[in-house]
Amino acid sequence: MASFLELQQVVKGYPSSPQPVLNDVDLQIELGERLVILGNSGAGKTTLLSLLGLILRADQGRILIAGEDAQQWTEKERALWRNRSLGYVFQDFGLIPELNLEDNVNLPLRIAGVRPSKWQGRELLQRVGLDGREHSYPKELSGGEVQRVAVARALVGSPHLVLADEPTGNLQRNQGEEIGHLFLELQQELGFSLVVATHNERLVSVLQAQPLWLYDGRLHLKNGEETVCGED
Ligand SMILES: Nc1ncnc2c1ncn2[C@@H]1O[C@H](COP(=O)(O)OP(=O)(O)O)[C@@H](O)[C@H]1O
Numbered sequence: 001m002a003s004f005l006e007l008q009q010v011v012k013g014y015p016s017s018p019q020p021v022l023n024d025v026d027l028q029i030e031l032g033e034r035l036v037i038l039g040n041s042g043a044g045k046t047t048l049l050s051l052l053g054l055i056l057r058a059d060q061g062r063i064l065i066a067g068e069d070a071q072q073w074t075e076k077e078r079a080l081w082r083n084r085s086l087g088y089v090f091q092d093f094g095l096i097p098e099l100n101l102e103d104n105v106n107l108p109l110r111i112a113g114v115r116p117s118k119w120q121g122r123e124l125l126q127r128v129g130l131d132g133r134e135h136s137y138p139k140e141l142s143g144g145e146v147q148r149v150a151v152a153r154a155l156v157g158s159p160h161l162v163l164a165d166e167p168t169g170n171l172q173r174n175q176g177e178e179i180g181h182l183f184l185e186l187q188q189e190l191g192f193s194l195v196v197a198t199h200n201e202r203l204v205s206v207l208q209a210q211p212l213w214l215y216d217g218r219l220h221l222k223n224g225e226e227t228v229c230g231e232d
């Protein structure tokens with residue numbers, strides 16, 4: 001059976017740089033799998049997540065979703081898949097300061113043209129430990145709490161794939177670990193595939209995830225660099 005998501009010999013560069021950032025990347029992700037992509041700054045983690053989320057197109061190679069080549073899809077088809085299947089969590093949280101927490105969580109549904117039920121955002125806020133805070137605004141929360149809201153927002157459309165780009169990068173150590181534990185609980189409960197890009201190796205054990213190291217434009221099963229990856 002085809003994998004949930006597969007990259008085959010993917011190459012991706014930017015016009016401004018002579019070398020491709022990703023050069024011949026192969027990756028298979030099954031539904032319900034947890035992966036942690038480790039790599040130093042500039043290694044290409046964000047580029048890789050953008051390809052997995054059909055935000056960027058590869059220069060070469062294939063990106064298969066349930067066996068279908070998404071490289072061949074139109075922009076409209078790719079946007080539809082993102083709306084239906086993708087949740088994304090950013091390092092800098094990306095909440096809208098002018099919206100209260102409930103409206104922030106429900107925003108992806110509004111963008112997708114789905115009217116949120118009154119309870120959707122509230123239930124998710126409750127689930128991430130922010131019960132009764134739906135009318136608060138992002139500036140009234142700690143960094144760890146804001147990231148919890150961002151996790152709730154990523155889950156509001158019941159995605160099959162959740163991508164998290166350095167989700168603990170702007171958090172203190174204990175808050176970062178709490179976010180890791182929250183991701184693990186929610187992933188085990190809801191069964192989506194989870195790909196976390198980070199340079200925080202502790203997330204591998206917190207998430208009980210398969211680690212892959214990104215360097216020299218490729219994914220590796222081991223860290224081949226002299227430098228030990230530090231904390232976020
Ligand atoms: N939009 C862009 N235009 C040009 N170069 C980019 C762009 N985005 C990323 N890069 C370059 O690609 C390389 C990998 O970036 P990125 O994927 O953001 O790595 P990471 O997330 O691991 O820090 C870096 O050298 C970066 O400068």
Ligand SMILES: [Mg+2]
Binds near residue numbers: 047
């Ligand atoms: Mg990045």
